[in-house]
Amino acid sequence: MAKVGLGVLASGRGSNLQAIIDNIEAGKLDAQVKVVISDKPTAYALERARTHGIPGIYVNPGQFSGKEEYEKAIVECLQENQVELVVLAGYMRLVGKVLLNSYSNRLMNIHPALLPSFPGAHGQRDAVEYGVRFSGCTVHFVDEGMDTGPIILQAVLPVLQDDDEDTLAARILQEEHKIYSQAIQLYAEERLKVEGRKVRIV
Ligand code: GRF
Numbered sequence: 337m338a339k340v341g342l343g344v345l346a347s348g349r350g351s352n353l354q355a356i357i358d359n360i361e362a363g364k365l366d367a368q369v370k371v372v373i374s375d376k377p378t379a380y381a382l383e384r385a386r387t388h389g390i391p392g393i394y395v396n397p398g399q400f401s402g403k404e405e406y407e408k409a410i411v412e413c414l415q416e417n418q419v420e421l422v423v424l425a426g427y428m429r430l431v432g433k434v435l436l437n438s439y440s441n442r443l444m445n446i447h448p449a450l451l452p453s454f455p456g457a458h459g460q461r462d463a464v465e466y467g468v469r470f471s472g473c474t475v476h477f478v479d480e481g482m483d484t485g486p487i488i489l490q491a492v493l494p495v496l497q498d499d500d501e502d503t504l505a506a507r508i509l510q511e512e513h514k515i516y517s518q519a520i521q522l523y524a525e526e527r528l529k530v531e532g533r534k535v536r537i538v
Contacts, residue, residue, distance in 0.1 A: 345410070375429060470495060477530060
């Protein structure tokens with residue numbers, strides 16, 4: 337099967353990136369990470385990429401006049417590297433129209449809660465504070481909203497009585513590492529059909 341060219345956008349430690357790389361290297365994912373781009377020069381994700389011979393590129397948002405110019409530079413970099421699918425992995429910025437228009441239905445995100453519950457930057461903490469009995473993670477296509485796009489896959493796990501943000505986040509992360517690659521593999525197999533706000537798996 338032809339390998340899907342991935343461009344990963346990450347702002348931090350990059351454990352989801354690592355899981356994707358590991359699954360590719362284990363032959364479980366028909367994809368190739370073409371480039372990793374970060375808005376943070378010290379993001380550990382960049383180092384992980386370079387360790388595996390993948391270009392790790394820092395694009396400084398501060399050097400552009402605004403979001404559109406910044407995203408144009410990102411799109412240029414993605415296109416130069418033959419990226420077909422953009423994977424957000426701990427990318428801490430709301431995606432704007434330039435990126436969205438260039439990669440419509442070809443942009444995925446992972447969120448550490450069962451959307452539409454607990455969107456935003458503190459999904460695990462918000463779930464613990466609310467007192468829900470179950471939480472999990474969600475892979476979805478990205479639209480203009482914050483964590484609002486069509487849902488591809490979710491994993492559910494119980495919230496334990498004594499969980500705090502960190503213990504819950506650690507258990508959720510293990511599931512993230514599985515379902516993100518599964519969602520990418522479904523894309524690679526052309527099995528994801530977006531119908532309005534729903535994704536049909538064929
Ligand atoms: C993950 O919890 C992901 O769900 C969220 O940001 C975190 C990124 O972690 N979007 P990592 O950088 O992949 O380790």
